[in-house]
Amino acid sequence: MFAFITRRIIQAVVVMLIISFIGFTIKHHVGDPVRELVGVSVKASEREALREKLGLNDPFFVQYKNFLKNAVRGDFGISYFFKKPAAQVILEKAPATLELVFASSILIIILSIPLGTYCAIKPKSILSRLIMGMSIVGVSIPVFLTAIMLIFLFSVNLHILPSYGRGETVAVFGGLWDTGFLTIDGLKHLILPVIALSSIMLPLFIRLIRAEMMEVMQTEYIKFAFAKGLSKKRIWFVHAFKNTLLPVITVGGVQLGIMIAYTILTETVFQWQGMGFMFLEAVERSDTSLLVAYLMFVGVLFVGVNTVVDIIYGLINPKVRISGTK
């Protein structure tokens, strides 16, 4: 198990190096740190002197090394628009996005497990057919359209839920984190964005769990469990469920990461002041430092989640846990 974890962490580091290289290449070709520092009204000769001083005329790999060194310390340069270190901007915007993703993940997990399992156990029931039918609809409507329809229905027509912003937030962890989880208003503001963000992943997860579980139910060991005289409940919820969980966890980790991409759409429609919203603004303003910082942060998040998920997989699967192989 220790060897397995070590290997996963080394893999994660390699992936991060690749991401950092892509990030640096973007910065190197697109960004102009001199503009970020002094604006456009400075003489050409002075700019050149500054370039030399900043090491911008150094060979590519020397610059990459410096970029890495700074990145490890959390220094991604100054955001051109916010006039603050890019990393600081990201950290200010991250809680909004992370809370959105977290709430959606919880919603997806608590709904997809019972619904997917039910659809696998009773594939022919009317309720199963209804769930499967709705899941197709859910998968095929784009997130932004779902978001707009939700706003139209619940905000514009019914006036029961707010349509933009995070509402009232409370600073926690010594002011490092603004949370919307602790106020009624903040929770109300979460509802529509969370539904919109889950609208693609929830149906996908229901279908995934159903498909995996139905496959497991066909196996010999499930048939043998019936032949042993175990109760249906035990066979479904203990024997089949644990085997269903393994592939679902693997895919789930990737999907959770993909959800970060959907936050860009969701946050834009709901004017949610998170990283996704900030990302689109940064693209419009060519705020390269901020874009690269965002890329790196999301990269770390994605790789981190996947590594943790893989380790959880290893803990559940005795083959990995004992022999360290997959």
Add this chain to the structure above:
Amino acid sequence: MMEHLLEVNNLEVKFKLRTGELTAIDNVGFTLDKGERLGIVGESGAGKSVTGFSIINLISKPGYISGGEIMFEGKDLTRVSEDVLRHIRGNRISMIFQDPMMTLNPVFTIGEQMAETILAHKNISRKDALEISVEKLRQVHIPSPETRLNQYPHEFSGGMRQRIVIAISLLLDPAIIIADEPTTALDVTIQAEIMELLLELCEKNDTGMILITHDLGVVSQVTEKIAVMYAGRIVEIGSTENIVANPLHPYTKGLIKALPGSRGTGEKLYQIPGSMPNLTEMPKGCAFHPRCELAEGECFSKVPELIQRGNFRRLAACHKF
């Protein structure tokens, strides 16, 4: 007449397919007494497994029992509730599957998979259940069973896993064990060993056994009775001795002729020409007639009944007697 432990009469199993219903098992009947061993033989696809599974009403979908009765300990198992069946499965009638690599759940320990079986039928403590499990593992010659109990299936070889499956089938001292090709998936070198173990344990506990196999050689050494199946029907049934020494049905004769060692060494093994018909394209009359040298007249038009033929003390389904 003494009542049999198990009595299967006119069993019929159908598969509901989109294209219509297929009759996989037709008019199958046999009896089993306490401690008796019955072999069901026939080529692959004859309906042996379906017959075995239908006894505990566990045919894979879309199959279902469409007729007949299965009398066991005073109950007709085709009619009892799911709950009654559950208490018979693994408790009074247990099963051993073909491929031990697939039979055990990969994510639970051996101990867990054994103890849960006992706890599903008996109201005892987990600790006692684990103790019984250790005892049964010892009986199937698993070394240091106490530590093995905490291991997962993938830590055992195929032969060891089949021993564990045998141990599981014995946990509740069943009246009948149905073993569906219990050694087919194993390495040739250990097949005899596992078969011997199974036979020894059944004899010791006076457990009835239904041994399903395509290998007439194996059943002839283990069982007292043989039922030969072909295309969903029993074509010949009687005592092992009688059938092996003096087969009546041309199919049984072919199976015996095909046994290795029935001809001189060096000679090519005999094979019955042709292959068993698919259920969807069953020939009219006797299902065996396309492969039968003797086929004529009635054989092409009328399904032969399984009845006593001549003075032989057994039943055969063939017009040519």
